[in-house]
Amino acid sequence: MLALRELQTRFANALFEGAVEPVIAEIVARGAVSASERLEIYRNNLREGFIKALAITFPVIERLVGTDYFRQLALDYLRAHPSRSGNLDHVGAAFATFLRERFESTQYAYLPDVAELEWAHHQALIAPEATAITADVFRDLNAECLEQIRFELHPACSLLRSEYPILSIWRANQSDAEDEELIDLDAGGDTILVLRTPECVQLRRLPPGDFAVLEAFSHGLPLSAALEAGQAADATFDLGATLQRALALNVLVGLHGSDAPIPRISQ
DSSP: OOOHHHHHHHHHHHHHHOOOOHHHHHHHOBTTBOHHHHHHHHHHHHHHHHHHHHHHHOHHHHHHHOHHHHHHHHHHHHHHSOOSSSOGGGTTTTHHHHHHHHHTTSTTTTHHHHHHHHHHHHHHHHSOOOOOOOGGGGGGSOGGGGGGOEEEEOTTEEEEEESSOHHHHHHHTSTTOSSOOOOOTTSOOEEEEEEEOSSOEEEEEOOHHHHHHHHHHHTTOOHHHHHHHHHHHOTTOOHHHHHHHHHHTTOEEEEESSSSOBOOOOO
16 A cells, blocks of 8 residues: 555646556546546646636736636646645745746736736735834944844835836736726836735835835845945935835834844734
8 A cells, every 4th residue: 555645646646647547546436437537627626726826816917918818827837836735825936937938038028027016915915914113223223333234124025126117017907997008118117115004015116226225125235235225226315214214114124233133023
């Protein structure tokens, strides 16, 4: 008798590859319905569940390419990236990469960036909670250590950069969009902050300097490096104003590298 893990592996292979080994057929076949027919029911449930989960996560991509073609994309993606877990929240993790490989150097090269935006939106919904720091923490900082302090970003926020106007594309393809806006793909790119608030997930365009600073923080760079990045992105950059806006948005949840490091506090 095969071990449970080996049986599960062979059963999964039968679902994805179609070939039914005798040992699997013997276990699956019961009553009037044959093993191949029973496995086809499992296959169909697997496919439909996967397609539905992907469509829930990427509704704009589905709308842009159409339902029928989205189904075909989803099936191709399923073959390339089958789910490794019963939790389908994570099946879309590689979808943007898959689309980039499919549509790179085509007129649809913007689709992967839209998918990244939708994935960031989805991740913001399920990310853990954390307590944001306030301006009060700066009062106790050692001035000599300011340049080396590092900020930690909220786990429910992310940063996206695209050469396409993906935020306009996303907004124009929401179910409650009032008008069908004609988007010019050459209108310029976007630097976007995705963040979760108590009310909803927000998508915000950021000024180049603000984006550069938060991007530096996300890579673990110190305040001095973030300042340089902000100045390189915008000649009129004001670090104090950028930090005030970041604090107001509650995207900073940890401060490290000072004499009294303040760790993130998860709720």
